[in-house]
Amino acid sequence: MNDLDNSNPKSESVSEIVRNNLPDFKIHGYQVDEQLSEQLDRGRITYLAREIETERLVVIKEWRQIDVRTPVPDYANYLPEITRLQQLDSPNLSRYLNSFQTPTGFCLVREYLPGVSVAELGTLPSADIRLVADAIINILDYLHHLIPVVIHQNIKPTNIIVDTETELAIYLVDFGLHPHAHEPHNRYQPGSIPTATEAYDLYSVGISMICSLTGTSTSQSQHLFDRNYRLNFQHLIPVNTDPKLIAWLKNMVESNHQPQYLDTFTDRGINPNRSPASVPEYPRADLQEPFSFQMPEPQPIVNWWRWGIGAGMLLALALIVRQFVFPSSDELTPAQIAKNQSIAQEAEFAASDRGRLIKENRCISCNLTNQNFAKAELAGAMLLQSSLNGSNFSDANLTLAIFQDADLSGANLSRANLSKAALYGAKLNGTNLTGVNLDRAKLVYAKLKGASLRDAKLTNADLKFAEFQQVDLRNANLTGADLSNADLSYSNLKKATLTNAKLDGAILTGTTMPDGSVHP
The missing domain is CATH 1.10.510.10 (Transferase(Phosphotransferase) domain 1)
Structure with missing residues (x-):
């Protein structure tokens, strides 16, 4: 990111909010983690950030002054549209949470959607x-x-x-x-952009x-x-x-x-000399008009003797149903009692958090503590903000699963496949992750104090700001992993592979390095 020219009075404040190439939005309640994209020629920069109070991940898009020759974006002029966006209510849209003004423009905050x-x-x-x-x-x-x-x-x-x-x-x-x-009144005014x-x-x-x-x-x-x-x-x-x-x-x-x-x-901008066209009809498949022909209403014909026979048969059927389907409690056979109990247990299971996960492959903010999911097929499961501490996921297939902000403290994930899984902010303190596959997984801000990651595969994993204090990482493969600003103090990395791993800003106090030496 290129800073604006600080010699210009309008951009002097830019140096106050930029540090290490990332803006400081703490005064607005956000900690910026990384830059996701930039369009400097249009004054658009997008960041991944965390809400300081809740630690929730958000995306912040900044509209800023392009250079000293262009005006600062007028926040007040955009507020009507920002307000409309914050009122949208659709499960398939990223919700807009907040907006705020900056010295060089303004920012719009939306929820982060993993995927x-x-x-x-x-x-x-x-x-x-x-x-x-x-x-x-x-x-x-x-x-x-x-x-x-x-x-x-x-x-x-x-x-x-x-x-x-x-x-x-x-x-x-x-x-x-x-x-x-x-x-x-000004949407299609001639001469306007x-x-x-x-x-x-x-x-x-x-x-x-x-x-x-x-x-x-x-x-x-x-x-x-x-x-x-x-x-x-x-x-x-x-x-x-x-x-x-x-x-x-x-x-x-x-x-x-x-x-x-x-x-x-293609992001080459709108030509202000062209006028917009009217909206054409949305292309849909041709639909046939429903038939207008209506069947004539039938004339009522009453055959009383048939009606009497029918009523008698219905009464007899009702008595049979009463006898065999709804008998009194003292008439139930052991087999019927067992069947009713089985039906009740199945209904209870379906309504439980575990049943919902098995049936729908998703259970958000659920209580699944001390559950057994060994060798389970849960690829793509959504378990955001769920309590999973003490649960057994050994040898489970959890590829692309989402555990954002979930509590997996003390869980057993040994040899589980968590390739490309999202564990942003997850609690994994004391968790058994021996031999786990975390290839390309996202563990930004994850808490792993005291966890065992011995023989784990963490190739190309995103581990920025993760807390790895006193973690067993012996023989772990961290090739290409991003450990920027991670806390690895007093962890054991003996014989671990760190080829092309990023350790910028990582805390290594007391850490046993791959060659067996202890970092000061």
């Missing part, structure tokens, strides 16, 4: 394209039917998040933000899905068009791609296309 972006998933098959597109269209159906309409303005593969490979919950994050974008419309959102969905289908990055999406802005991507897609999907994607883009949209999608 991977569609951009990170690379080229997607047709079935996944349909799944993602359907989810995003449903989200837009909610936004575009609000009064006034809310436009996302920033749909692209990097802003579509998939939480796990098993649950496949899909989220839309990082709304675009423009001043007064939704004021009805055109803002995004519903058509732009739909256009962006189409382009995003084509990029994912062809393996094209957002910045290179202009190569999907010829000189006349006509789509030309068929040569890039698999030969077995459904022709209906191709036609639908082309319709999404071409029916909603305006000349400025491609430049905006």
Whole structure:
């Protein structure tokens, strides 16, 4: 990150809030951990941070002065739109939590959603394209039917998040933000910079899905068009791609296309000399009108003798049911008693936290202490903020599982597969992690005091700010792991592999190093 010119009076305060290339937002209640992305030419920087009071992970996006020749973004001018975003209520949108002014602009705070972006998933098959597109269209159906309409303005593969490979919950994050974008009287005023419309959102969905289908990055999406802005991507897609999907994607883009949209999608900005177009009809499959023909009402014909026989049969059936299904308690046979008890136990289990986890593969803020999940298949399980201390997960498959802020103190996770799992802020004090697979797992701010990670695989794991005091890491493989600012004091790293590991700012007081020496 390049600091602004401190010689300019308007930017003198920048040096006061920047330290070690990260801003200090503690006065607003946030500790910035790392920079996620930057668009310096547009004055946009995004950070991963933690709410100091609750230790909850959040994402902070900063709108800042680009350079001394440009004005500081007017926070008050954006407040109406920020307020609208904070009022959105959808389980598939990242909630906006807060906003605050800075000396060089302002920041917008939203909840952090663990998962991977569609951009990170690379080229997607047709079935996944349909799944993602359907989810995003449903989200837009909610936004575009609000009064006034809310436009996302920033749909692209990097802003579509998939939480796990098993649950496949899909989220839309990082709304675009423009001043007064939704004021009805100036939305399409001639001469003003055109803002995004519903058509732009739909256009962006189409382009995003084509990029994912062809393996094209957002910045290179202009190569999907010829000189006349006509789509030309068929040569890039698999030969077995459904022709209906191709036609639908082309319709999404071409029916909603305006000349400025491609430049905006590829982050090259909006041309202020072009006027926005009206919103075209959303492309949907043709629906047949329901039949208007109605069957005539039947005339009542009463056959009393048949009615009497029917009533008698119903009475007899009721007596049989009463005798065999609902007998009095003193008439129940041992087999019936056992069956009823089994039914009651199954119902109780289904309603329990354990039953919910087994059935739904998710249980948030659940109490699962001292449970046995040895060798369980729980890939992609969601166990955020759950109490799991003392539980047995030995040899379990927990790939891509989410344990954010969960309590696993004293649990047994020996030899478990936690590859790519999310354990942000998890409590693992005294936990048995011997031989565990934590390849590419996320343990930022995790607490592992006294834990055993002997023979563990931690290759390319994110361990920033983790607390590893007095941890047994003998023979652990930490190749490529990020241990920046982690506390490894008095831990044992004898014969551990630290090839390409990052130890910037790590605390190594009293730590036994791989060669057997003790760090001062």
